[in-house]
Amino acid sequence: MAANLSNAAAIVGAAESNVIGYPMELIGKRVTSLQHHIEAIKNVCDLTGIPVADIQGIFSAGWSGELAEHLGLRPRYLDTTMVGGCSFQIHVHHALAAIHAGIIDIALVSHGEAGWSYRGGGYGGGRGGAQVSPATEMTAAYGIFGAPSQYAHAMVRHFHRFGTTAEDFAHIAVVTRQWATLNPRAVMFDKKQSPFGGPITLQDVTEARLIAWPLTLYNCCLVTDHGGAVIVARPEIARSLRTNPVWISGAGESMGHQNMLEMEDFTATSASRSSATAYKMAGLGPADMEMAMIYDSFTITAGITAEMLGLAPRGKGYTLWKEGHAAPGGRLPINTNGGGLSFNHSGMYGMQLLVEAYRQLSGTAEDGVNGIAGKQTNARTCVVNGTGGTLSTTGTLVLTADS
Amino acid sequence: MAYDKPIPPQGQHTQPFWEGAKAGKLMLPRCTDCNRTHWYPRLICPFCHSAALEWVQASGEGRIHTYAVQHRAFGGWQQEVPYVTAFIDLAEGDRMLTVLRGVDATRPESIKIGALVRVEFEQANEDTHIPFWRVAEEQ
Ligand SMILES: [Zn+2]
Numbered sequence: 001m002a003a004n005l006s007n008a009a010a011i012v013g014a015a016e017s018n019v020i021g022y023p024m025e026l027i028g029k030r031v032t033s034l035q036h037h038i039e040a041i042k043n044v045c046d047l048t049g050i051p052v053a054d055i056q057g058i059f060s061a062g063w064s065g066e067l068a069e070h071l072g073l074r075p076r077y078l079d080t081t082m083v084g085g086c087s088f089q090i091h092v093h094h095a096l097a098a099i100h101a102g103i104i105d106i107a108l109v110s111h112g113e114a115g116w117s118y119r120g121g122g123y124g125g126g127r128g129g130a131q132v133s134p135a136t137e138m139t140a141a142y143g144i145f146g147a148p149s150q151y152a153h154a155m156v157r158h159f160h161r162f163g164t165t166a167e168d169f170a171h172i173a174v175v176t177r178q179w180a181t182l183n184p185r186a187v188m189f190d191k192k193q194s195p196f197g198g199p200i201t202l203q204d205v206t207e208a209r210l211i212a213w214p215l216t217l218y219n220c221c222l223v224t225d226h227g228g229a230v231i232v233a234r235p236e237i238a239r240s241l242r243t244n245p246v247w248i249s250g251a252g253e254s255m256g257h258q259n260m261l262e263m264e265d266f267t268a269t270s271a272s273r274s275s276a277t278a279y280k281m282a283g284l285g286p287a288d289m290e291m292a293m294i295y296d297s298f299t300i301t302a303g304i305t306a307e308m309l310g311l312a313p314r315g316k317g318y319t320l321w322k323e324g325h326a327a328p329g330g331r332l333p334i335n336t337n338g339g340g341l342s343f344n345h346s347g348m349y350g351m352q353l354l355v356e357a358y359r360q361l362s363g364t365a366e367d368g369v370n371g372i373a374g375k376q377t378n379a380r381t382c383v384v385n386g387t388g389g390t391l392s393t394t395g396t397l398v399l400t401a402d403s
Numbered sequence: 404m405a406y407d408k409p410i411p412p413q414g415q416h417t418q419p420f421w422e423g424a425k426a427g428k429l430m431l432p433r434c435t436d437c438n439r440t441h442w443y444p445r446l447i448c449p450f451c452h453s454a455a456l457e458w459v460q461a462s463g464e465g466r467i468h469t470y471a472v473q474h475r476a477f478g479g480w481q482q483e484v485p486y487v488t489a490f491i492d493l494a495e496g497d498r499m500l501t502v503l504r505g506v507d508a509t510r511p512e513s514i515k516i517g518a519l520v521r522v523e524f525e526q527a528n529e530d531t532h533i534p535f536w537r538v539a540e541e542q
Contacts, residue, residue, distance in 0.1 A: 030415040038446040052452040072449030140411040143480030152471030213472035
């Protein structure tokens, strides 16, 4: 039976941006959608007396990351559902659910849209022109394009702070490839699948073509096709099906920044916070995890995230791979599908993490996907961590096998 | 030679920055309530959420926070590879992205995190002077 959300939360204030409608007096002033958002937020906070800093959840149609960063917030609940004009009713519904669930106490639902200023008689006035975020405005000049050009800066800072080397991180690529050679679905399974497939050495990684020093090609994820889906159901249903349930024992989310310009510590992500929430919910800790599925857009992503998840001490994430713990047969298998580095990475890799975690904990890895078997581990618990943007946003799940 | 690299579109609330850049001055937004400087420019102070912001001329000095060497680029930057991008810790606080000058991109290990850098501006068009940072001698 569905939980009764009736009266579980209330709307406590409503406000608008300073000038709405046809802001004639602002013609030529380039009023932006962002400005409408920020003014309305400031006004509703002034109205209710709720400090901006007390906002815990941000709900908007596509703007939530940008708004959180602009306000200097680290929300515990992000919802940026964009399904047209009804998005805001849906946001209220989602906020109600999040509050009812006890995840947050205060939610902001925000809207800003310079519809006239950028189309009809306003700044647009025929000139049109795209609205640009101030962060983009101040970084667009420098030829930073694509993820590797940005992530490389994090790796250099890790070198500086912890004395790590390119070779340390190369172990992550080598071990992840070992897993791929056990998964015939992996792009890099063998030489038949790809001329670059099959096992690789440390030297292969460190001497590969430079993309953005210190990231060589093999430190970077693949670009492939992928489709995936999972179904989540309540316990009574889950127990009645012919498939094995894998329990969502813990879940958490957070963000550090939207633009790398605002990354406070280049050797840390918000996975420390999202995983703390998830572990706490599960009543389990890093030491209880028997495997991990860690978003590995780059070797540095995996290395840092292992530290954030508490699986290794600060500065030592890479040792899980270097010392073989993460490898096939190791005590803490990581990225058992071959990872974004060697299995599959379609741009957004979070679904691949989920499919593999489910296959492992349901004990069905060897049954295969589409008839192609993978490598089964003995793990009964798995921490799954997705990383979005430029080491920006994280979502952590603690999954457990059915007992 | 005409400037062939991306020229950012300018926003409304950032005009004091671009005006300053034209005059060779690095202008930064500062909150008159908590006195903290922030970068990139906000519509509201990201620290205390005051809307009382002003622009102040910065020292134009900073230090390298971290860097990378770009071996792949697009548009006008393609001709420049390899080149060094860096995040600069501003003397006034907060951080700025740039392309670093006065460094050897073929010897990345020779670049030092924490090194002193100074801002300089290059004219991209009539309205836009772009800030770049150059490694400076320690006094
Ligand atoms: Zn302030």
